[in-house]
Amino acid sequence: MHDIRARRTRPYPGETSPKVELGVASMSTRKPSKDVPRDVPAGATGVIVIDLAQVRANWRALAHHVAPAECGAVVKADAYGVGAARIIPALAEAGCRSFFVATPEEARDARALATDAAIYVLDGLLPGTARELVSISAIPVLASLGEVREWVDHTSDDTDLPPAALHIDTGLNRLGMSQDEVEELSRDTALLARLRLALVMSHLACADEADHPMNREQLDTFNRLRATLPFAPASIAASDGMMLGAEYHCDLVRPGYALYGGQAAPERLTPVGPVVRVSARILQVRDVARGGRIGYSASYRAHKPQRIATVAAGYADGVFRHASATNEEPGGAVSIGGRHAPIVGRVSMDLITVDVTDIDSPAPVPGDWVDLVGPELTIETVGAGAKTIGYEVLTRLGSRFHRIYLDQGD
Numbered sequence: 001m002h003d004i005r006a007r008r009t010r011p012y013p014g015e016t017s018p019k020v021e022l023g024v025a026s027m028s029t030r031k032p033s034k035d036v037p038r039d040v041p042a043g044a045t046g047v048i049v050i051d052l053a054q055v056r057a058n059w060r061a062l063a064h065h066v067a068p069a070e071c072g073a074v075v076k077a078d079a080y081g082v083g084a085a086r087i088i089p090a091l092a093e094a095g096c097r098s099f100f101v102a103t104p105e106e107a108r109d110a111r112a113l114a115t116d117a118a119i120y121v122l123d124g125l126l127p128g129t130a131r132e133l134v135s136i137s138a139i140p141v142l143a144s145l146g147e148v149r150e151w152v153d154h155t156s157d158d159t160d161l162p163p164a165a166l167h168i169d170t171g172l173n174r175l176g177m178s179q180d181e182v183e184e185l186s187r188d189t190a191l192l193a194r195l196r197l198a199l200v201m202s203h204l205a206c207a208d209e210a211d212h213p214m215n216r217e218q219l220d221t222f223n224r225l226r227a228t229l230p231f232a233p234a235s236i237a238a239s240d241g242m243m244l245g246a247e248y249h250c251d252l253v254r255p256g257y258a259l260y261g262g263q264a265a266p267e268r269l270t271p272v273g274p275v276v277r278v279s280a281r282i283l284q285v286r287d288v289a290r291g292g293r294i295g296y297s298a299s300y301r302a303h304k305p306q307r308i309a310t311v312a313a314g315y316a317d318g319v320f321r322h323a324s325a326t327n328e329e330p331g332g333a334v335s336i337g338g339r340h341a342p343i344v345g346r347v348s349m350d351l352i353t354v355d356v357t358d359i360d361s362p363a364p365v366p367g368d369w370v371d372l373v374g375p376e377l378t379i380e381t382v383g384a385g386a387k388t389i390g391y392e393v394l395t396r397l398g399s400r401f402h403r404i405y406l407d408q409g410d
């Protein structure tokens with residue numbers, strides 16, 4: 001499985017054995033249970049390590065996969081929580097020429113980071129924002145006839161018509177022009193003459209299921225409707241859709257999640273490697289007698305003598321409260337030296353309690369680092385432990401942990 005993934009010449013931290021010593025005086029004297037980040041302030045309870053070289057390698061692997069179609073990058077929501085300020089320049093350096101954000105404010109930030117690239121605004125044209133978008137050369141993804149008219153009203157006197165994109169809803173029923181609106185637009189030659197189309201796009205509902213009949217239906221609808229409009233480059237695939245075959249690549253693909261190491265479709269692995277590692281410190285380790293209650297509301301009881309480690313991470317740091325565990329219903333887990341330690345009891349704001357009874361050689365001690373996301377704990381696994389998806393794991397990463405951006409070149 002690993003051989004299909006983008007590999008940098010230098011490995012992702014944690015995949016190789018060299019142990020990095022913590023520069024922290026208060027640590028236990030023996031080596032930490034697993035290699036841990038370098039240069040962490042003594043007071044940091046948690047660390048998020050983001051591998052920019054891996055992001056670039058992921059983009060290149062995706063671009064290679066879809067060539068000759070173009071590979072863009074979706075960097076909305078602060079690049080899925082990973083940090084647009086670092087991700088956008090890294091991708092621009094790798095050769096990415098088309099960025100997708102959600103909002104006009106994100107577009108403004110992206111423009112400052114990628115001065116020459118195309119920047120598409122997926123939320124469409126918010127009333128009153130046309131001139132602002134023109135001033136930063138951002139491209140609205142127009143989602144209704146009303147938006148088309150508002151855009152044209154504000155731009156058609158410009159000497160060079162600024163480009164716009166069109167979003168066609170082909171069955172997701174979320175955002176985009178309906179089939180009727182597309183047909184009305186296609187007949188309105190006066191309106192079309194005042195519109196410079198840079199891209200026509202749609203979005204798939206079920207692309208994470210390769211055999212779902214909606215994929216083909218949406219592609220066919222998209223191709224039929226866009227043929228009624230003046231020619232423009234086309235785009236329908238996000239991270240999952242780009243693994244459905246070349247027909248879905250059209251002229252441009254729009255991956256987000258895959259760039260950040262996510263596997264959007266479990267049965268069709270995307271050729272990317274992990275980008276994010278999240279680690280936090282153990283604050284205390286205690287032995288709890290059989291029957292002892294653990295955490296708020298005493299929602300977990302030790303079913304035998306159990307050793308419990310308290311870790312300095314909670315829902316304020318992006319650990320889902322839904323990753324809490326009762327005796328009846330398991331929740332999430334952390335990874336300690338490659339072994340999973342299940343969360344027991346409630347996730348609180350700053351702390352979680354994990355069962356380390358079976359983890360020895362070495363037994364965890366205060367000051368050790370555990371992974372909340374890491375080489376042995378993918379964002380998909382973490383999401384599943386909280387009944388959600390890896391996307392939400394990334395976008396909920398908290399602001400309290402110390403961030404380290406690795407950029408070791410390619």
Ligand SMILES: *Cc1c(COP(=O)(O)O)cnc(C)c1O
Nearest residue numbers: 074203238239254255256257258
């Ligand atoms: C968020 C988004 C994408 C990117 O989706 P991923 O699954 O993260 O690749 C692409 N297109 C649209 C319209 C989106 O909203």
